Amino acid sequence: MNHLDDDAELYALGLTERERDAEIEAHLAECGDCRARVIAAEEAAASLAAALPAAPADAKRSDAVPARAATVRRAWWPSLAAAAAVVFGVTAAAEGVIAQSASAQLARTDVALTAIASSHFGHTTLTSDPGVIAKALYARDGAWCYVVATGAPRGAHVIVHRGAAARDLGALDAGAPATLFVRDPGRPDSIEVVADGRAVAHGKPAF
């Protein structure tokens, strides 16, 4: 293997291709020049690391459950507000209002926040009647589903379908936007917002 050149510094920063790590370490075992260069770079990187903030207070994992929820909430708060803004902001400017209020709503919904922070989620804009804007966020593993809607009739229910089976996840709340957070909805083929026996919004999540 050739000398590392700039890869010496990039390796110290964790920015080389991971497949090369073993090769790089093998080279370092042989080559004093590259080793000295990587050691210097790692020292500089360690100084950069000293300027990072401390991780939240230590806790034993066994008693970390309640504390963890709080930590996750605190740690992810800005990111999740941003997440919601991005998720809801992807569509037209007409949805600016829902984007803003949905992120505020998200921030208030602690349980949703915690679940979202710890899982891989997708989102879909539901095809809606005029005057209705609805979106669904869902965990890819089917652990939760979060539906946000504006303009849906009060008391509308969220119904999910899987194969021939339909399941009523419950009613959207009376907030503006109206929301519903449900645990373990599974991985439905489709999600509908239904009022008076009629779907006012529907869409298909992509798990």
Add this chain to the structure above:
Amino acid sequence: MARAYASAGLSAVEARPMVLDGPAFDRAYREYAPRLRSVAFAVLHDRDGAEDAVHGALMRVWGGGTYRAERGALLPFLIACVRREALDALRGSKRRHLREVRASAGDPLAFDDTAALDPLEARRVRAALETLPAEQRDVILRAYYGHRTLAEVAQDTGVPLGTVKSRLAAALRRLHSTLSEGPR
């Protein structure tokens, strides 16, 4: 520089090749864990994830016997290992969406030494960063404190990838010489 990381309690640990050895692991872990956790936490923003990354990196180092004393002081080596582990976890599927969201929302590029784990060292680093040419400082902030991939830095700045790499490498070399020479 290396002396800054040496500690009396750990010299015995550092003096011999690492093997999977409970007491040595425990001792180094207790000594270094806060700093290693902060490295992982800065990348992952999740305490349990950070803990996993620290454990993963340490187990790999200890289990693989990949560390030798001539490889430099133990802490900088471990910091590099933990950061690689954390970046891998970040880039894994589990948190990819959040990384994308964070990247598109724009993490602050500000260097915040008021919250630093090691305020004295942070002040020294800030002073050293300020002596860098602006384009080198920028790439350090983006790649190190913003946790962007090199490709993302290239994309965000419109600078060719090769230039991003050489700038970052040059920045780190320059930082090292500034920090080695400067007063502690």
